[in-house]
Amino acid sequence: MLHFAFTRLISLSLSLIAASVVIFSVIEIIPGDPASFMLGINAQPDTIAALRDQLGLNGSIISRYFNWISGMLTGDFGISYTYRVPVSELIMARVWISLPLAIYALAISTLIAFPVGLIAAANRGRPVDLTIMGTTQLGVAIPNFWFAMILVLIFAINLRWFSAGGFPGWDQGFLLSIKSLTLPAIALALPQASILARIMRSSILDTLDQDYVRTARAKGLTRSQAIWRHALKNAMIPVLTIIGMQFSFLMAGAIIIENVFFLPGLGRLIFQGITQRDLIVVESVVMLLVFAVITVTFIVDITYAAVDPRLRRKQ
C-alpha cells in the first residue's frame, strides 16, 4: 500500500508539473506579447514597457516559468494588474466561498444519491425503482444554471425565503452564510445527485449478477443481505470514480452558478480576469483549480486501492 501511495505521489507531482507547463504555454502563445494584450491596442509604448518589466517579461521563457513556479510555491502569485493587490490576497478572499460551495454541493449530492441508488437497486423493477429512475432521468436532464434561475424565481422572488444572490461574508455569522450558499449548492448538487444515484444503482445491479452474489443467495442470504455484505463494497469502485469526477464538475459548475447568484468566488474572479484581460489572475486561479482537481484524483486513486486490494497487488 505504501509503495502504491508513493508511486501515485510521484505521478501526482508529474501531473502538476505538466499542468503548470500547459497553463504557462497557453498564456505564452497569446498572439503578440502579454503586456500589449493586457493593455489593449491604444496603449503607450512606455506603459507597455513598464508592464513588461513588472511581469518580468524581459527574461527568457525558462526563467519566467521558474519564477512563476517558485513564486507560487512560496505563496507569491504575483500582483493583479487590475486590482493592484497580490493575487494570493484575491484568491484567499474568494476561496472561502468557492470551496465551501463545492463541498456543500458534493455533500448534498452524495447524501441524496447513496440511499436513493441503494433503494432503487434493492427494489429493481418495482414501482419505487421506476419512480426513482424517472425522477433521476429528469434530474440528469436539468441544466444547473436553469435550475438555479427557477430556484431564485420560486424561493427568492416569490416566497422570499432566501436572497436572490450575494454573499454576506463569514464574519456575518455562519448560518447566514450557509443560508446564502444553500440555493447555489442545491442547484449544483441535484443534477450530480441524479447521475450518482443512477451509477450507484447500475453498479450494484452489475455486481448482483456476479457468481459470488448468486452463491451468497444460494446459501440463503436475502437480496438485501447480499447487497449489504457482498455487492456494496464491489459496487463502490465505479461510484468512487464518479465522485472524484464530480468534484471537477462541481468546480466548473460553481463558476457558472457563482455568476447566477453573484457570489464573489473564484469563478467570478476568473470571469473578471478574462474581461479585464488580467492574465496574472487567470493564470493563477486556473492553476489553483487544476491543483485542487489533481489532488482529489490522487485521493480517489488511493481510496480505490484501499477498497480493492486487487488493484494495489497489480503494481
Next chain:
Amino acid sequence: MKLPRTLIFGGILFATFLFAALASFFWTPENVEVLKITSRFKLPSVINWFGTDHFGRDIFSMIMVGARTSIAVAVVAVGIGIIIGVPLGLWAASRHGHWLDDLIMRGNDLVFAFPSLIIAILITAVFGPSAFNAIIAIGIFNVPVFARISRGGALSIWNLDYILSARVAGKGTFRISAEHILPNIANLLIVQGTIQFSLGILAEAALSYVGLGVQPPTPSWGRMLADSQTMISFAPHLALFPGFAIILTVLGLNLMGDGLRDILDPRIRRAQK
C-alpha cells in the same frame, strides 16, 4: 423483437428536436433575425406559440434554430471523445502495470484536471469565443471520460478466464481488445455516451449562457436563458421554454440510451427470453 418503451419514447422526443433543427434550415414560423419591438414580451398565443422575447422575436422559431446549434456541437464533441478516448483506454488496460498505462492515465488526469469550462475559458482568453472553440473545449474533456470508462471496464474483463483462453489460443492484444473486450464494455460506453451527449448539450448551453459559446445573433438555448435572467420576475416564459427544450432533448437522449442498452446487452436480452 419488441422495442423497449424507453427507446420509443426517448426516440420520439429526440427526433422531434432533430426534426425541428433540420426544418429550421428551410422554415421557421417567423424570421429570428427580425426585431419587432412593438410586440415584445407577448405571452404564448395562437400566433406566437411560446410567446415573444424582449426584442419581439418569436421564441418558438428561436428554439427551432437553437436546436441546430446544440445538437451539432454535442455530436462533434462526443465523436472526438469516443474516437480518441476509447482506443486510449483499451490500450492502457492491455498494458496494465506497464509505464505506458501509467503515462496514458496520467495524461488523462491532466486533461481531466481542467474542467471543460476552464479549458473553454483558457481557449477563449487566447482565441476569442466561438462555437468552434466550444466544440474543442467539450470534446477534449470527453476524451479522458471515455478513456477512463473503457480502461476501467476492460481491466475487470482482462482478469477473466476466457481472456486467458483467447491468449492461449494465440490471439494478440489488439484482437482480444477488439473482439472480446470492446463488445463487453459496449453497454458501459453507450450509457456513458448518452450521458456525455446530454452533458455536451448541457455544456454548450452553459458556455453560451456565460457568453463563451455561440455568439449572437445566432440563437442558442443557453444564450436565450442568459438574456432572460434579468427579466425572469415579470416574463418567466422567456426562461421556461429554452429550459424545457434543453431538458426534453437531454431526457430524450438518455431514454434512448437506456433503451439501446436493453437491446444491446446480451445479458439483459437473455433474461427477457
